[in-house]
């Protein structure tokens with residue numbers, strides 16, 4: 503049974519006094535003057551304990567343990583807060599706040615213990631909120647409970663860089679999940695950052711910039727993709743220090759697999775073995791005809807892409823000419839041409855073998871992930887916003903005892919990493935390699951290893967990592 507640890511607190515003349523933490527069931531006292539319900543302060547520990555209890559017990563046990571016999575909407579709201587959530591509905595939020603006061607604001611300074619609060623209750627425990635608000639609160643509590651049950655809990659004793667480097671040294675089966683952030687230092691934009699690819703194509707006036715990678719739209723009108731394809735065409739034979747950090751893990755026999763969402767194929771240039779790599783969203787490495795599925799090496803259509811031409815399948819070309827006799831001989835992409843043929847404009851068009859929205863991921867992803875999540879002993883997510891399923895679901899599929907690390911410029915708030923190393927991934931990789939006394943097999947390593955980094959803890963398990971400014975030459 504979870505009991506709150508007693509917390510010591512020194513009062514104003516410095517003597518230590520034991521301050522009982524929350525005990526359960528938590529009975530909310532009422533402020534004698536305002537009649538408002540008194541909400542005790544809820545700490546991160548309280549939230550962690552409540553979430554742990556919910557995950558380790560069934561729902562009935564959870565509710566019976568935390569709720570008193572008589573409850574009302576205020577208690578439902580208390581449970582939502584205890585699980586670390588809040589209500590979003592403004593009207594409901596206002597209604598709650600007009601009936602709640604916090605310990606700090608209460609008109610008397612006496613610490614209300616659970617027993618005392620019971621005495622304070624006058625008669626029946628009425629519900630200060632209307633039924634419509636009570637219904638919304640019950641729905642919100644259900645959502646909060648489902649969210650806790652579907653997300654992992656952070657490991658209680660894994661939250662420093664030293665924990666990470668110690669685990670790295672012993673790890674043998676590291677699952678590395680990467681996104682566009684690992685290539686931005688090479689000048690390749692990511693997708694969702696303010697300077698990302700989706701903001702660059704805002705001028706196209708698409709309802710959703712992701713439509714350029716939408717399969718249905720491609721089949722209707724391949725020009726939507728081929729008008730921008732040159733912007734995502736990967737550079738050849740270059741890779742970042744982060745790519746080489748992954749190669750280093752492979753050379754040390756520590757890499758189980760690198761699941762990359764990137765289509766730039768740079769992992770291969772960095773020397774990551776094909777059997778250690780899963781390109782979850784395919785890549786430009788090959789291209790296929792959407793009609794007859796004939797496949798060719800991707801670079802064969804790069805010139806078409808650069809010249810804004812529709813790459814056409816030679817085997818379907820004649821048929822396509824019958825369907826679209828009017829289209830230009832050189833197949834220049836006709837934006838919004840008035841094709842009134844029932845045949846799709848993508849007939850006989852070659853498409854890079856990258857996974858579009860609405861398209862199944864390569865079968866290799868589904869085959870390997872099931873085994874890898876059970877085998878991995880460390881999960882490191884690098885340079886990704888984890889916004890796109892099913893790859894983003896990996897963090898919820900890995901067993902709860904496996905440490906999870908985020909190396910990213912921005913926080914990913916919808917996942918529960920044990921350690922968040924926020925900064926440029928090349929910097930974080932250099933810092934970690936230096937702490938492990940390892941060398942990253944990249945041409946920049948001789949310079950990178952001379953750089954020192956500032957590591958600022960901004961919350962338990964979250965660090966901001968930045969290069970130290972260069973010392974001025976004397």
Ligand code: APR
Nearest residue numbers: 681682683686692693694763885886887910911912926927
């Ligand atoms: N170092 C660390 N993190 C970085 C860096 C960097 N140098 N540059 C960018 N980032 C971070 C950003 O903060 C962001 O959180 O990388 C993340 C990139 O997120 P997205 O742009 O959403 O890219 P990604 O997560 O790879 O997108 C997934 O979405 O559009 C689809 O199929 C596309 O594979 C892509 C998928």
